[in-house]
Amino acid sequence: MTHPRFLSFSRNGHHGYGLAVEGGVIDLSARHGASWANLRDVIEAGRLGQLAEEGKALKPDFALDEIRFEIPIPSPEKIICVGVNFPDRNEEYKDGQAAPSNPSLFIRFPRSFTGHGEALIRPPESPQLDYEGEIVIVIGKGGRRIAEADALSHIAALSLCNEGTIRDWVRHAKFNVTQGKNFDRTGAIGPWLVPYRDESQLADIKLETRVNGEVRQSDRTSRMIFSFRKIINYISTFTTLVPGDVIVTGTPTGAGARFDPPIWLKPGDIVEVEADGLGILKNTIADEVL
Structure with missing residues (x-):
């Protein structure tokens, strides 16, 4: 079963959003931009399902290779990231401590990310x-103190997400x-925004x-230490979640810092992040041009 794949893009100086289909991209922003300027607005209006259904009857407006991918939610109110959320990641710290009882969290800014197919920038x-x-x-439906059962x-x-990091910083x-965690364009989000249907998309x-x-x-x-339910429950205890908020849920063991000696990304490298049903996020590496 092919799941709807929304994307945010730029093309000929125009920023838009659409649906990726066989043969290219349906430009939904050309049809609905007056109502919803971006995918965050679509989510807030609860219209992802409607636009996915509408797309079934439409033909692509242009080819994928005519666009540049942008991060799917262009201006979220919050990007909250979870640290140390897989058992082997916790063991990497070699501090003798059991897995923590609450998730470690930090904030990233939107401009620290770039889109699929773009270069991550080494400063x-x-x-x-x-x-x-x-x-x-x-997040699609906002809330405060959201129960795990409802999360x-x-x-x-x-x-x-490739949650790129400048380790010594x-x-x-x-x-x-x-x-x-916040050097400009050191991370990436994308390529797609895949509507959530049920827990089977995430459980294993x-x-x-x-x-x-x-x-x-x-x-x-x-194997995550903190489930998706727990993460939403915990974060919403101290801050009100709103539609379009982005939560980055933690990485497995195996980052370059954990090799001996460490293996850092260098210009020309290609990094791919893949998950079942969510596609492949692919980026190259380039040095910052000063």
């Missing part, structure tokens, strides 16, 4: 650009990782990261 301040393949959930009903859609201060799917074709990370969501 001149550090060569330690690393990859982290993760699954993204996008999945608050998801609108799913996507993939996450150690610049005693308690925070913000700096190393394979998540894999490859660098130049070599598998570096591979695990299954059933």
